[in-house]
Amino acid sequence: MPDQTTRLRVTIDQSVCVGAGLCVLTADEVFDQRDEDGVVKLLQDLPPEALYGRVQSAARKCPSQAIKVEEVPADTPSRLGQDHAA
Amino acid sequence: MTAAPSRVVIAGAGQGGLQAASTLREAGYAGAITLVGDEACLPYQRPPLSKGMLNGAFDAQALVLEELAFFARQQITLMVDVRIDKIDRAEHRLRLSDGSSLDYGHLVLATGARNRLLPDHQRALQGVHSLRSLDDGASLCRELGGARNLVVIGGGFLGLEVASVAAGLGTQVTVVEATGRVMERVASREVSEFFQCAHEAAGVRFALDARVGSIEDVDGRVAAVVLDSGTRLAADLVLVAIGVQPNDELAQEAGLAVDNGILVDAWLRTSDPAISAIGDCSAFPFQLDGGQRVRLESVQNAVDQGAYIARRLMGQSAPYAQVPIFWSEQAGRRLQMAGVTRRGDASVVRGDIAQGQFSVFRYRADRLVCVESVNRPGDHMAARKLLAAGLSPSPLQASDLAFDLRQYASAALAA
Numbered sequence: 267m268p269d270q271t272t273r274l275r276v277t278i279d280q281s282v283c284v285g286a287g288l289c290v291l292t293a294d295e296v297f298d299q300r301d302e303d304g305v306v307k308l309l310q311d312l313p314p315e316a317l318y319g320r321v322q323s324a325a326r327k328c329p330s331q332a333i334k335v336e337e338v339p340a341d342t343p344s345r346l347g348q349d350h351a352a
Numbered sequence: 353m354t355a356a357p358s359r360v361v362i363a364g365a366g367q368g369g370l371q372a373a374s375t376l377r378e379a380g381y382a383g384a385i386t387l388v389g390d391e392a393c394l395p396y397q398r399p400p401l402s403k404g405m406l407n408g409a410f411d412a413q414a415l416v417l418e419e420l421a422f423f424a425r426q427q428i429t430l431m432v433d434v435r436i437d438k439i440d441r442a443e444h445r446l447r448l449s450d451g452s453s454l455d456y457g458h459l460v461l462a463t464g465a466r467n468r469l470l471p472d473h474q475r476a477l478q479g480v481h482s483l484r485s486l487d488d489g490a491s492l493c494r495e496l497g498g499a500r501n502l503v504v505i506g507g508g509f510l511g512l513e514v515a516s517v518a519a520g521l522g523t524q525v526t527v528v529e530a531t532g533r534v535m536e537r538v539a540s541r542e543v544s545e546f547f548q549c550a551h552e553a554a555g556v557r558f559a560l561d562a563r564v565g566s567i568e569d570v571d572g573r574v575a576a577v578v579l580d581s582g583t584r585l586a587a588d589l590v591l592v593a594i595g596v597q598p599n600d601e602l603a604q605e606a607g608l609a610v611d612n613g614i615l616v617d618a619w620l621r622t623s624d625p626a627i628s629a630i631g632d633c634s635a636f637p638f639q640l641d642g643g644q645r646v647r648l649e650s651v652q653n654a655v656d657q658g659a660y661i662a663r664r665l666m667g668q669s670a671p672y673a674q675v676p677i678f679w680s681e682q683a684g685r686r687l688q689m690a691g692v693t694r695r696g697d698a699s700v701v702r703g704d705i706a707q708g709q710f711s712v713f714r715y716r717a718d719r720l721v722c723v724e725s726v727n728r729p730g731d732h733m734a735a736r737k738l739l740a741a742g743l744s745p746s747p748l749q750a751s752d753l754a755f756d757l758r759q760y761a762s763a764a765l766a767a
Contacts, residue, residue: 285732285733301758302733319422331410
């Protein structure tokens with residue numbers, strides 16, 4: 267678990283997503299599926315600590331390893347709206 | 353609303369059982385949870401065993417669904433490498449293979465299914481494999497790299513997925529299928545024929561309407577599969593993938609109603625209200641098909657039923673009514689299915705089969721029951737909405753690419 271100086275950042279690889287939807291079932295505050303093709307979209311990339319357990323579980327449950335969770339410095343800005351605009 | 357039981361025991365630590373345990377905690381359940389698994393490892397996911405794990409894209413450690421720390425944090429007792437030998441329903445007590453016993457307030461049977469064996473022939477020959485567990489996957493993986501001739505017995509999802517990976521590794525693959533087309537039980541003729549062609553283009557050969565007469569060996573190592581017709585297929589590796597049977601004996605011995613799966617009602621309760629059954633082992637009344645009983649073998653079904661049972665134990669009263677979904681990856685194509693189709697359903701094609709981008713809408717009478725999509729994920733997403741809402745576009749609408757399914761679903765839902 268990260269300490270006070272780090273936090274978890276979620277990134278997704280939409281090119282490998284198979285649209286199984288297990289991430290949405292596991293953490294629907296963080297993941298959703300695009301209507302047009304079912305591909306995963308991120309609702310937030312820097313989730314609050316209360317969601318860490320479920321976000322990590324969603325990453326493990328993904329059958330195509332499309333979700334990555336990494337520890338980043340606590341002051342890391344959100345990247346949503348840039349490369350993950352869905 | 354009935355009070356939640358004081359102690360929930362989940363028999364089976366697969367994806368469904370694990371989901372039941374974790375959703376119970378998420379829903380605020382404060383009682384004891386025990387998850388009992390018969391494999392000697394942490395719960396793991398099986399879908400990559402026939403796909404990415406075989407070509408090295410996925411390693412075994414990545415299959416683990418939750419690490420030990422999760423179980424400690426969630427106060428879920430995980431027992432591994434132990435079987436449940438007997439259910440004493442009168443005492444609400446389980447007898448375990450390690451000699452201990454375990455009391456339950458509510459018992460969730462998530463015992464899954466096991467692979468069918470080839471009658472008569474499946475002696476312990478080197479090179480003859482089956483694929484369901486992590487160990488099975490590792491052992492198949494070890495042999496696949498060096499194999500020259502793989503014979504896959506059974507042209508269902510599992511067999512075809514493995515055939516696809518093996519062909520990609522340069523192995524000569526022959527698929528032996530007992531019926532007239534691949535995926536005969538679960539998919540439309542259009543989808544079967546499309547995938548057979550796609551596999552053939554990748555070098556896979558097929559023997560349809562074919563039955564295995566015998567398996568030949570040399571010094572205990574498989575050498576050939578001989579068909580009833582007399583055709584001899586050279587083989588240094590064989591995969592038997594002829595379907596599964598539900599693990600329902602434990603329930604049956606306890607006197608619960610069983611018929612190709614443990615029979616449950618619309619709330620997934622067995623004939624004993626203190627016992628529920630979910631996932632591959634459970635035969636439930638399918639709400640989207642007039643309550644006709646169905647037993648599904650899929651991750652989505654196991655996970656959704658696991659989550660459902662947790663919420664039901666916490667007081668939710670609605671019956672189980674999720675739209676079944678399924679996916680497969682073969683010959684570089686993605687097949688996505690929503691709903692359940694049966695032999696005799698009518699097919700309406702949307703898109704272009706020759707281009708490899710199409711969906712098959714399956715109708716029973718005038719009602720849409722299933723949509724199979726090949727590289728048309730948008731149709732799949734729309735189909736999930738249509739089926740959940742009980743909407744049936746007309747066959748003419750379904751086949752018209754200018755007809756916007758998403759808009760139709762949204763408009764009908766809003767009306």
